[in-house]
Amino acid sequence: MANLQPEGTCKAGNGNAIITLLNVSKSFVTGKRTIQALDNVSARVQRCMITGLVGPDGSGKTTLMRLIAGLLEPDKGTVTALGRDATAESLLVQASAGYMPQRFGLYEDLTVSENLNLYADLQGVPGDARHERFRELMHMTGLGPFVSRLAGRLSGGMKQKLGLACTLVRYPQLLLLDEPTVGVDPVSRRELWSIVSRLVREEGMSVLLSTSYLDEAENCNEVIMMFEGQILGQDRPEKFSSTMEGRTFTVSVPGMKGRILQKKLLMREDVTDAIVQGDCIRLVMQTQGNPDASALVPDTPDITLRPVQPRFEDAFISVLRQQRSARIMNREEDTKPGPSPGGNGGNVIEVKNLKRRFGDFYAVKGVTFSVERGEVFGLLGPNGAGKSTTFRMLCGLLPPTEGMLSVAGHDLRRAPSAARAHIGYMSQKFSLYGNLSVRENLRFFISVYGLTGNAGQKKIQWALDQFELGDHAESTSNDLSLGHKQRLAMACSLMHEPDILFLDEPTSGVDPLARREFWHRINALAEHGITVLVTTHFMEEADYCDRLAIMTAGEVLALGTPAEIKSEVRSAKIPEPTMEDAFISLIQTSARGERAS
Amino acid sequence: MNGKPGESGPAESRRAGSRMRLAGLVRKEFLQILRDPSSIAIAFLMPVVLLFLFGYGVSLDAEHMPVGIVVEKPDQDTSRFLGSFRQSRYFEPVLLSTMPEAVEALESGTIDAIIHLRQDFSKKRKTSGDAPMQVIVNGVDANTARILSGYIEGAWIRWLGHEAIAEGTDLKIPVQMEHRVWFNSELRSRNYLVPGLIAIIMTLIGALLTAMVMAREWERGTMEALMVTPVARREIILGKLIPYFTLGIGGMALSVLLAVFLFNVPLRGSVIVLFAASSLFLLTALGMGLLISILAKNQFVAGQAAIIVTFLPAFILSGFIFDINSMPAPIQVITHLIAARYFVAILQTIFLAGNIWSVIAWNALALVVMSTVFLGISRRKFRKRLE
Numbered sequence: 001m002a003n004l005q006p007e008g009t010c011k012a013g014n015g016n017a018i019i020t021l022l023n024v025s026k027s028f029v030t031g032k033r034t035i036q037a038l039d040n041v042s043a044r045v046q047r048c049m050i051t052g053l054v055g056p057d058g059s060g061k062t063t064l065m066r067l068i069a070g071l072l073e074p075d076k077g078t079v080t081a082l083g084r085d086a087t088a089e090s091l092l093v094q095a096s097a098g099y100m101p102q103r104f105g106l107y108e109d110l111t112v113s114e115n116l117n118l119y120a121d122l123q124g125v126p127g128d129a130r131h132e133r134f135r136e137l138m139h140m141t142g143l144g145p146f147v148s149r150l151a152g153r154l155s156g157g158m159k160q161k162l163g164l165a166c167t168l169v170r171y172p173q174l175l176l177l178d179e180p181t182v183g184v185d186p187v188s189r190r191e192l193w194s195i196v197s198r199l200v201r202e203e204g205m206s207v208l209l210s211t212s213y214l215d216e217a218e219n220c221n222e223v224i225m226m227f228e229g230q231i232l233g234q235d236r237p238e239k240f241s242s243t244m245e246g247r248t249f250t251v252s253v254p255g256m257k258g259r260i261l262q263k264k265l266l267m268r269e270d271v272t273d274a275i276v277q278g279d280c281i282r283l284v285m286q287t288q289g290n291p292d293a294s295a296l297v298p299d300t301p302d303i304t305l306r307p308v309q310p311r312f313e314d315a316f317i318s319v320l321r322q323q324r325s326a327r328i329m330n331r332e333e334d335t336k337p338g339p340s341p342g343g344n345g346g347n348v349i350e351v352k353n354l355k356r357r358f359g360d361f362y363a364v365k366g367v368t369f370s371v372e373r374g375e376v377f378g379l380l381g382p383n384g385a386g387k388s389t390t391f392r393m394l395c396g397l398l399p400p401t402e403g404m405l406s407v408a409g410h411d412l413r414r415a416p417s418a419a420r421a422h423i424g425y426m427s428q429k430f431s432l433y434g435n436l437s438v439r440e441n442l443r444f445f446i447s448v449y450g451l452t453g454n455a456g457q458k459k460i461q462w463a464l465d466q467f468e469l470g471d472h473a474e475s476t477s478n479d480l481s482l483g484h485k486q487r488l489a490m491a492c493s494l495m496h497e498p499d500i501l502f503l504d505e506p507t508s509g510v511d512p513l514a515r516r517e518f519w520h521r522i523n524a525l526a527e528h529g530i531t532v533l534v535t536t537h538f539m540e541e542a543d544y545c546d547r548l549a550i551m552t553a554g555e556v557l558a559l560g561t562p563a564e565i566k567s568e569v570r571s572a573k574i575p576e577p578t579m580e581d582a583f584i585s586l587i588q589t590s591a592r593g594e595r596a597s
Numbered sequence: 598m599n600g601k602p603g604e605s606g607p608a609e610s611r612r613a614g615s616r617m618r619l620a621g622l623v624r625k626e627f628l629q630i631l632r633d634p635s636s637i638a639i640a641f642l643m644p645v646v647l648l649f650l651f652g653y654g655v656s657l658d659a660e661h662m663p664v665g666i667v668v669e670k671p672d673q674d675t676s677r678f679l680g681s682f683r684q685s686r687y688f689e690p691v692l693l694s695t696m697p698e699a700v701e702a703l704e705s706g707t708i709d710a711i712i713h714l715r716q717d718f719s720k721k722r723k724t725s726g727d728a729p730m731q732v733i734v735n736g737v738d739a740n741t742a743r744i745l746s747g748y749i750e751g752a753w754i755r756w757l758g759h760e761a762i763a764e765g766t767d768l769k770i771p772v773q774m775e776h777r778v779w780f781n782s783e784l785r786s787r788n789y790l791v792p793g794l795i796a797i798i799m800t801l802i803g804a805l806l807t808a809m810v811m812a813r814e815w816e817r818g819t820m821e822a823l824m825v826t827p828v829a830r831r832e833i834i835l836g837k838l839i840p841y842f843t844l845g846i847g848g849m850a851l852s853v854l855l856a857v858f859l860f861n862v863p864l865r866g867s868v869i870v871l872f873a874a875s876s877l878f879l880l881t882a883l884g885m886g887l888l889i890s891i892l893a894k895n896q897f898v899a900g901q902a903a904i905i906v907t908f909l910p911a912f913i914l915s916g917f918i919f920d921i922n923s924m925p926a927p928i929q930v931i932t933h934l935i936a937a938r939y940f941v942a943i944l945q946t947i948f949l950a951g952n953i954w955s956v957i958a959w960n961a962l963a964l965v966v967m968s969t970v971f972l973g974i975s976r977r978k979f980r981k982r983l984e
């Protein structure tokens with residue numbers, strides 16, 4: 001019969017690996033392109049700990065997970081899990097491992113308890129043992145009050161916890177979680193991590209968890225760093241960070257905008273990474289040792305430089321940079337000042353008490369904010385917060401139910417097409433013509449906006465140069481990498497020289513280097529006087545914005561500069577709150593307020 | 598499973614596990630069917646709509662056809678002639694005074710045919726016995742036109758016969774035909790359309806619905822979650838076959854009840870043979886549905902493919918509406934690949950003629966072969982792998 005009791009005490013540290021990969025290669029053919037998802041990968045995953053499989057999308061994490069679960073056959077090499085060959089004896093591996101796929105594998109038209117019962121049937125949990133086990137699982141996940149709710153009606157975080165509960169109906173010895181925290185709000189992310197660490201600590205489970213959030217690597221006991229089908233390294237997360245010791249600093253210059261300072265720093269050859277963090281810049285140098293503060297940026301006598309603790313992400317970026325020797329930005333980029341840099345041109349977007357109803361559900365309930373010319377304005381919030389709905393209304397794609405909104409001086413309710421001429425929009429999903437080449441896509445957008453002849457040709461050339469797409473001009477858009485697709489989409493949205501650019505989750509699913517590069521382009525646009533509105537669920541990206549609104553459940557919880565929002569939640573317990581701390585505390589306060597009222 | 602060797606043998610506990618998994622899958626499928634309005638629509642609503650459409654709406658019989666009759670010089674002869682048309686249920690005679698008027702009516706479609714009796718009709722009939730009568734038929738719908746001209750000829754001959762009896766003379770027709778129609782003596786098209794519909798309904802449930810729900814599992818990622826459980830391929834396939842087989846048989850039972858009690862279609866063969874043949878066909882349809890979904894893995898493509906390769910052929914090439922023998926030879930060859938063809942033949946036989954084994958046996962054999970082929974290929978193609 002099935003194993004219904006936890007293994008109990010864990011025989012940790014006996015060097016006995018639960019998963020072994022030996023020279024594993026796997027490739028897929030899509031269209032004309034062969035993708036080498038895994039390239040001669042070898043690794044060992046230890047028992048009784050959380051091993052994180054960390055890397056950007058497309059680095060081969062899911063392929064690796066599926067190979068271990070016996071869902072794919074390797075082209076080359078062997079995969080051993082729980083002492084058995086995962087390919088030849090996949091049924092036996094599957095009987096003692098639990099695997100949660102990226103989309104949780106829930107039947108949305110079944111209730112919570114029906115889903116649990118189905119997986120209990122499939123895993124062979126006898127009827128009399130179920131009651132007790134379900135009670136435990138419901139207690140652990142906090143889903144108790146919702147057992148008779150349809151899974152499709154649960155929030156993203158609750159779905160994820162139900163998915164986890166379904167894989168845990170019979171204590172698996174090995175738990176494989178494929179990107180369990182994608183598309184889940186930060187509060188649920190923290191809850192999931194605490195559940196998983198308890199399973200390891202108290203029930204002696206071994207967990208392999210993949211994630212593209214680099215900050216989650218620090219929660220793991222050991223990290224396997226993956227990139228483009230290869231393992232870049234495997235170690236404890238502290239070990240990765242410690243290699244960066246003495247190379248990480250924060251830099252600030254009073255009165256200088258973060259992104260101007262960032263740009264100046266990135267001009268230097270000896271800088272590995274520089275990202276905006278509130279008022280200051282987090283700087284990663286290529287070599288150890290204290291750099292001369294005054295020499296870092298010319299003509300800034302009041303610059304301050306402070307060493308900080310390295311993080312996993314620093315190590316990751318550093319390794320990637322060695323791998324690709326890629327530049328973050330075009331250092332020779334023209335630095336001509338734009339027409340009206342910085343937010344001083346008055347409000348270009350004005351939103352008052354904006355509401356949108358779908359049936360009897362309010363997706364957006366009374367949102368008010370304004371955006372100045374040349375500002376980078378962020379809308380931050382978990383999935384379902386109403387960000388995309390707000391965006392669509394601002395672009396005139398969706399009529400508001402109530403409220404006032406004007407874009408570039410045009411009332412969107414009266415003159416949507418006049419307003420639209422000023423707007424560039426890049427949607428969340430890749431919405432270009434996949435079977436047209438890069439050049440054909442650009443030409444199409446040119447013709448849509450009525451640019452022809454020489455001017456059009458010049459514009460296409462500008463886009464190819466500016467977005468470094470020249471080498472791919474003739475390749476089919478579908479065959480581009482995600483980062484290149486993103487660039488092309490942005491180029492297309494800029495073809496008619498809009499004053500305002502709407503970017504809906506432009507960086508989701510893009511690797512950290514490409515994300516940095518993308519933000520440099522956004523900053524460059526803002527410097528040229530283009531107003532940029534961007535939605536994101538990456539908390540750290542909020543720091544890159546001039547101002548932002550935090551949204552949840554259709555409401556704006558906080559509005560202001562990143563520093564203002566963080567200071568709102570500063571307390572004795574969290575003296576230096578990160579954006580994520582701020583977000584979680586704001587959401588918790590609002591949930592408490594709701595319960596009280 | 599790392600089981601404790603207990604009171605029951607390993608084989609028995611394996612069987613118990615398999616039963617539990619299968620029961621879980623079947624229960625899940627039924628719950629999904631009940632909660633998904635589109636499966637309810639395909640499984641219950643569509644059959645009823647189709648049955649009513651074909652039972653009441655679509656009729657291939659030509660009845661109450663409007664016929665314009667132009668009589669240039671009315672007299673007793675012509676009014677008796679007219680009378681014989683009025684009595685017939687096939688015609689709806691409209692008396693028109695001039696030919697131009699009649700031509701206009703034909704052109705505008707208010708009448709389907711013109712019968713033109715010249716002013717010398719009665720005179721010529723009496724004197725020379727050779728009275729010309731002009732008949733113009735709207736030939737746009739060739740089928741109706743053929744039926745119509747046949748009926749007019751029949752009505753005319755009947756009238757001649759009556760006239761001859763009235764006059765006490767013999768009608769001088771060298772050979773007289775006395776015909777009797779067997780199996781469907783009233784020549785009601787409903788009687789063969791409604792049984793044939795059962796094949797269409799079962800194709801919908803067996804192939805279309807099954808292909809869609811299986812593809813949905815691939816699309817929503819639930820198949821991936823199923824595959825990493827200890828469930829066997831056979832159990833996943835049976836977990837789909839059992840619910841949709843039940844649903845298909847339900848659809849069949851509903852159709853048979855409606856056919857017999859609402860539409861008064863005779864059921865001359867045995868219900869058991871009908872059930873057995875339906876089961877065979879349903880297995881074939883399920884096999885096709887499974888195969889399509891395994892190859893397509895996408896609801897849209899699976900739905901389109903199922904309609905094009907199963908539903909439309911069942912409609913057009915099965916002999917359900919269009920007689921296979923009157924199709925061009927190459928198309929007739931192709932119909933042998935259509936499972937519905939064999940089932941429609943069995944259905945029409947069981948309903949209208951009875952248990953005619955010479956027909957049923959061969960067609961049933963063809964269904965056995967086809968269901969084995971489709972289910973066999975599905976079983977082989979379906980892997981517990983994501984490639």
